Amino acid sequence: MAAKSNGVVSYFKDIKAEFKKITWPTLNDVKESTIKTLVVMLFFTVVIAVYDSVFSNILKGVLNYFK
Template identity: 30%
Template sequence: MSEKEKMNQDATAEGTSVERVKETKAAKPKKDKAKAEKDKKPGFGKRLGRFFRELKAELKKVSWPTRADTLKKTGIVIVCVIVVGIIVWIFDGIASSVIDALLSLFGR
């Protein structure tokens, strides 16, 4: 017995005729069109409004630092930048002195 005959027997055993199965298959394109209309992108204004609503909701979830915490961390960053700047300045001076010594040693 072929698979089609088995499917037909199963459909008739369940009380469903082959015609109903065909009707169901024929009705699918109509549902696809309705689904396609639902899946259309909303307009620019609606998308922009949704973006700002979601942005506001996300910003409410943020744990904002206190003023004292912000000032403390800003001070730490400034001190670190100054320390790294001094270290780079020292190494630059040393490298410059070494290059000048080598150039004077080889007579350029």
């Protein structure tokens, strides 16, 4: 049982050591990335909405033609 306990402690020590090696982004980097992501999402949302509207109107026109 002691060997298993020692393994768990060693595991968490290794995790702590690995976390110290991480280079975390600055707050400004995070803000900049967040804004860029939101702008790209907004752009593609608009593009998809326009395509949806255009194809919906085309489909309605085709279906009304065959009524």
